[in-house]
Amino acid sequence: MDRPGASPGVSFAVSVDFDTVHVDDVSRHYGRRRALAHVTLQAQQGEILGLFGPNGAGKSTLISILSTLLRPSGGGVRYGAHTVAETGDALRGQIGVLGHDLYLYGDLTARENLRFFGRLYGLDRLEARVTDALARARLSDRADDRAGSFSRGLRQRLAFERALLHDPRLVLLDEPFTGLDDDSAQVLIERLGTLRDAGHIVVMATHDFDTAEAVVNRSLCVDRGRAWPVADGAGTLRERYRRTLAERV
Amino acid sequence: MGFLNTVWTIARKDLVIEARSRELAYTTLFFSVSVVLVFSFSFVVEGVALTDAAAGILWVSIAFAGTLALGRTFERERQSDTLKALLLSPVERPAIYIGKLVGVLLLMLVVEAVVTPVVGLLFQAPLDRAPLLLVGLLVTGTLGFAGVGTLFAAMLIRAQSRDVLLPVLLYPITVPLVIAGVRGTAAIFAAEPNLAVAQAWLSMLVFFDAVFLTLALWVFGPVMGE
Known part of the structure; x- marks a missing residue:
């Protein structure tokens, strides 16, 4: 398998890598409320899959399930040939998540935050990785704030x-553009x-x-716990998304 | 990453944050010393403390201060949902539990290192009678209390009324621990000390710790999985 995105600095007892993620008929209920219903999708390496939908549509639930934080009530997720049940800890080493909450300790400096999580992931060349990450975030001058x-x-x-930081194979982003200025x-x-x-x-x-259109390869419309491909054809991503949503309603 | 390395990484992170803010140390110390001081006005009459009062008040102040520390420690993990980030990392879930427990335990032991001499001073408790046994009782009792408390505080992190629920769940389950701690300490402080009884209560605390920690390690992963 081609492994351009694999994590050379992370070592586990079980080596886990994958080139596709399959979501097979996944449902998720919170008590009687249905958050996801029979969602099936596939994402492969070298692809950016966009999830679009109204608030409360189930996008964050789907991301939580993909991240292994949440178990589906029905169906399952396969990471290549692996499942969470088989390779839990090692699999999480290949997943990177940017949540709506940012998972940062406010009382630690930028450098200490990265160093802490780098240690948890057992990364080698940690200081070099942290320095690079700070440079990429354009925070080198505020690293110790x-x-x-x-x-x-x-x-x-x-x-x-x-x-x-740990160069994960699967990158899950929940509202990554929130709070960013144009340059960022x-x-x-x-x-x-x-x-x-x-x-x-x-x-x-x-x-x-508008921002996502420049980068996504494929888009899904998520609404009331169900997911459909955003229609192809003429128009901007927003227009096609609205058309898809209207057709489904 | 090895289990112990993970434990130390998480505990050290909590200690660095606490050393920087000193919020928990000041709050819990102020609170527990105040409790001891207020009780001393009720239970010390003309310079003589009521029988067994010192032991009870010492453990009450430890339990209350511990609850305060537990709630606030996990509030820090809740603010930016960092507990999720810990759960997302490729480390064993029990190591996360033990790491958080070590942080809380060390903080509570620091509080006890201050409060115990204050109790000794205000209640004329003979701290030097069996110092190792007293330390054993304090450490094992605190370990059990913090062990159960860490599990519940982590479980309640997403609950809206977590501040109310934590003591409601924690105190009934840790009553045997506190009773063992009080009786063991009272046996040391008594006018006619009975160190054999204190040792028996210490053994009981070790047994409680083994049971509670085993259960907590067993259920932490599955409970935090949802």
Whole structure:
């Protein structure tokens, strides 16, 4: 298997890598409320899959299931030939998540945050990776400032690099453009393009059609727990998404 | 990453954050010393403390301060959902539990290192009578209390009324621990000390710790999985 996006610095007892993610008929209920219903999709390496949909449609639930944080009520997820039940800890080493909450400790500096998570992932060349990540987040000059003192945009940039520090195969992004100014959004788009070219699998939930259009390969419309491909054809991503949603309703 | 390395990485992170803010140390210390001070006005009459009062008040202040520390420690993990980030990392879930437990335990032991001499001073408790046994009782009792508390605090992190639910769940389950701690300490502080009884209560605490920690390690992963 071609492994351009694999994690050379992460070692596990069980070696886990994959080039596709299959979501097979996944449903998820919270009590009597249905968050996802029979969702089936596939994402492969070198692809950025966009998830679009209204608030509460089930996008974040799907990302939580893909990240292994949440178990589906029905159906299953396969990461290549692997499942969470077989390779839990090692599999998580190949997944990077940028959540809506940023998973940063406000009382630690930017450098300490990256160093802490790097240690948890057992990364080699940690200091070099941290320095590179800070440079990519354009935070080298504020590396020793507390993350809690950063604006939302700066924290978003730091959190994005934290999610990628271990060079994961599967990158899950929930609203990655939140709080970013134009320049930062452009840098993020370029970075996503680099990830795609390096063979990562990127799944991204966002409401920012205009920004995402520049980078996604494939788009899904998620509404009331169900997912459909966004219609092909003429028009912008936003227009095609609205058309898909209207047809389904 | 090895189990112990993960434990130390997580515990050290908590200690660095606490050393920087000193929020928990000051709050729990102030609270527990205040409790001891207030009780001393009720239970020390003309310079003489009521029988067994010192042991009870010491453990009450430890339990209350511990609850305060547990709630606040996990509030820090909740603020930016960092507990999720820990659960997403490729480390064994029990190592996350033990790492959080070590952080809380060390903080509680620091509080006890201050509060115990204060109790000794205000209640004329003979701390030097069997110091190793007393330390054993305090450490094992605190370990059990923090062990159960860490599990519940982690479970309740997403609950809206977690501040109310934590003591409601924690105190009934840790009552045997606190009773063992009180009786063991009282046996040391008594006018006619009975160190054999104190040792028996210490053994009981070791047994409680083994049971509680085994159960907590067993259920932490599955419980945090949802």
